[in-house]
Amino acid sequence: MSAIPELCADAIVHNGTIWCGYEEGTVEAVAIWQGKVLATGTTEQILSLKGDKTRLIDLQGRFATPGLNDAHLHLLLVGMTLGWIDASPQAAPTLEGLLDIIRDKAASTPPGAWIKARGYDQTKLDVGRHPNKSELDTAAPNNPVLLERACGHVAIFNSKAFELAGVDETTPVPEGGLIEQKDGVLTGMVAENAQNIILKTMPKPTTEEMIDAIEAAGHLLLSYGITSVMDAAVGQVAGFDEIRAYNLAKLQKRLPVRSWLVLLQDRQSMVQQCFDAGLVSGVGDDMLTIGAVKIFLDGSAGGRTAWMSKPYLGDDHTTGVQILSDTELELLVLDAHSKGYQLACHAIGDAAIGQLITAYEKALAALPDPDRRHRIEHCGFSTPEQHERMQKAGIYPCPQQVFIYDFGDAYISVLGEDRALSSYPLKTWKNLGFKPATGSDSPVSHPNPYPNIYSMLTRETGKGTVMDARERVTIEEALQVYTEYGAFSQKLESVKGKLTPGQVADIAVFSRNMLTAQPADILNDTHCVLTIRGGEVVFERH
Template identity: 50%
Template sequence: MSVADCILTGGRVWKGKGLGFAEAVAIADGKVLAVGSDAEITALAGPKTERIALDGRLATPGLYDAHMHLHMYGLAMAEVDLRPQVVETLEQLLDAVRAKAAVTPKGEWITGRGYDNFKLDVGRHPFREELDMACPDHPVYVVRTDGHLGVANSLALEMAGITEDTPSPEGGLIERKNGRLTGLLAETGRQQLTDIMPKADVPQLVEAIERAGKVLLSHGITSCMEAAIGIQGGWPEMEAYLEANRTGRLPLRVYGTIMGDKTQSILDQATAAGMITGTGDEMFRHGPVKIFTDGSASGRTAAMTWAYKGGDPDDKGILCIPDQAELSAMVLAAHRAGYQMAIHAIGDAAIDEVLNAYEAALKDTPAPDRRHRIEHCGWLRPDQLQRMIDMHVLPVPQPSFMYWFGELYCAVAELDKVEGSHPYRDWINAGLEPSASTDCPVTEIDPRPVLYNLITRKTAKGLVLGEAQRLSVEEALHAYTYASAYGSHEEEVKGRLIPGQLGDVAVWDRDLFTIDPAEILQANCDLAILGGRIAHERAGQGVRDKADA
């Protein structure tokens, strides 16, 4: 047998669901060489083998966040931080914008992200006039935590040509009250503004990818699905991923979703370049086609068949592409070309529309293992679950939504609907391999709230929602490893610590299988290994054993 490049010994190595534990693991040529006892693995070491002492710690396959926005996360790090843990009041939000304006030349854009109108002291979005007073000399655009709504000041609206007479576009909202613009823009209503905003160039995007990727590694995340390449800057975003990979600046493995939406698309360019789903290499693989069909439940723009609480009977959210024939034609074209689909659909009305489109495409061109996806898929009905089973359509939900937004969901929907949302146990029982993810920067990239919610169904405030959907620790980790890989047709490549799979490992400072679930929220990733190479090491942990073989 080959000599190992790296061995991890003296711990508890979880191999994968149903596969049990070992004491140690060896990695050679970037892949798992063997798992077994300390004696068996130590025998595979040579003079140049890197030895890592686990000292009783848990090692798992590297985590795979199945839906997040890598470069947007990196870019957001340079924006004004308006997350609820930073900004609790409207005045604090305005102060943060003022502070950025004070060090920004007049006329340049001020952008911020992460505020939650429901958690602000005023319980509403800021008005454009309030942003005007805070920043009269800068165009300003601040984006809600879900990324589907934002508020612009008057100067930004003027630069975009949005006036009191500008109609809301199909699938979007330009909000007015008493005939005047409030500054709030939702879904496709944002397009006219975002089209004129400055775009990051390829070097800036590469920096953002590298910056964000290092943060993911610090959480034990060694793979991610980048959920929307081309969403803001078009083709240069794809160029940035290719450049990052070519120059060794892609910190982790990426499955790259290709924007093929009605308002933002690079699909024709990707197809011409031969970037069909599955092409690429172990670091950057071309993924599915992304289309948006609705918004967010917390923003009341997810398209439901029922009305949101506290609104009028027609307050059912927004269908971004209300014409079923149009959506079906878009899906069919991509499906015929060989692409997997990854369509954003949160509300049950949007899920209906997506399932109709998938059904027509699969009837036209059968592909039983294409594994089309529904991104988020939070608020589906039981009858829709059966349709998903029939077509083997995969759900790609975010447990962090339930953790962070659970109480808010109870304010916009009846309790039975909230408790029945994100039904992981039902999906598992149906054989649909639900994955785990964060939709970062919509929620924090931190995987601990995801695991905690999967196991307990508790929100950040301790409210239990849908107890019957709880998972075991092993099932939760399976969702974050194997099931995420299954969603990208990579389950034979990664997601388990078995011979032949990629040597991607996360080492934890405590045993997630034996601690109280609440303690998961304090767990740390001590070490992330990518292909047998240490990619992240938490300071002061002393994991490297420098002894000779």
């Protein structure tokens, strides 16, 4: 044990199994001083730091880890969609059931007001296809309807929504987007960039509504032991006002989780505005930090819009959606790189990943920075040749392992086993030294960490399909991915991710010792009982 003998701890966490990190292993107790870890060791060692005002936090034999870090989700959107219709396969496994839910909502919604639903997956619906505009029209004839696929890259709109936006069969399709027609008639499906044409007709949330959403989503995450997040597309909803909302939330002590903000670079980008204000990567403090710049290169595999080098299964011979030309992407990447930003760009298909690696390589060659840590968000279908290039350039994958659990069977259905089973190759990445983090991409997947951990341990989908058992990791490795590697992905490994002296005292306490539990028990019968952030109890399950 190492400690400063003159100091008394502000708090001592004891009487449990406390996993401090992959290399550090477990201890019996942790001393906390001024929001940070003071010392770790045996109960006897740590209780020697107890003073008259030291708070004792009794774990009652339970299991604790560093606070979990969801390294890719959409915090503001999670909060905003909490009030939307749940269209997930669990809530609405059939198309008729989904339409009934929308019909019921329409009955209590004033005419002309938006009805919003998200979470459907056409590969899991009983009909095996996307809903159609005409079906939404029947369910809600007097309201515009937005029905988002789970991935967020595809949406179905009804006629009222199209009318509001002035979209019909003659509307030009934006580059990098899709407005689907069949037999010369709109089907309702809109994907990628084209969604903005219709979404911009929705009223923007107020600053107070955004603060409410940040707070509500943050408290939800604390209930799962998640103390740190990356908001993966700040600016997507309300532009620069989102920066204001985050800072006001922090000022008002309504920011429950440590937030690393990724600035969305799109056609309505606020990156220049942030740069002019001095908001570049690393600016901020332990609670709120400007992170990276985000550019979308493609869509989602399950939605058949991730950009692949070979066609999806089926008769349409589609290879997905390429959102930007090579020249456009390379200019955007070089611009952000030259401004000092880390980049965290969305690329799922192997063609998109290859395009992004090339853009990163060119920017790093023009302005070398060996530790910029540019990230490839998702990076689902990367190849061995791409991994070699990433190693040489210092580029890191930032995946969501829960996608195996939630969408693995959908990947097989649209790509076939040869390409699908080896997707999101966690063990391979780990062995190559990439330090891959994990996240939920919520609201794409639920932020509940247990399916994420389960998929890392088993590589099993929700249906039980094994997606390449060679990519399984141990529970210690899975926890390292969820804590230490999450911090590394944000260049904050000196601040958080482990329970070692000097790191922030963020601790998640669970009902079950995950080091000895069976994967199925972690998935089905484990919950967070206590969450500590900066030495203070911020969630307690009663």
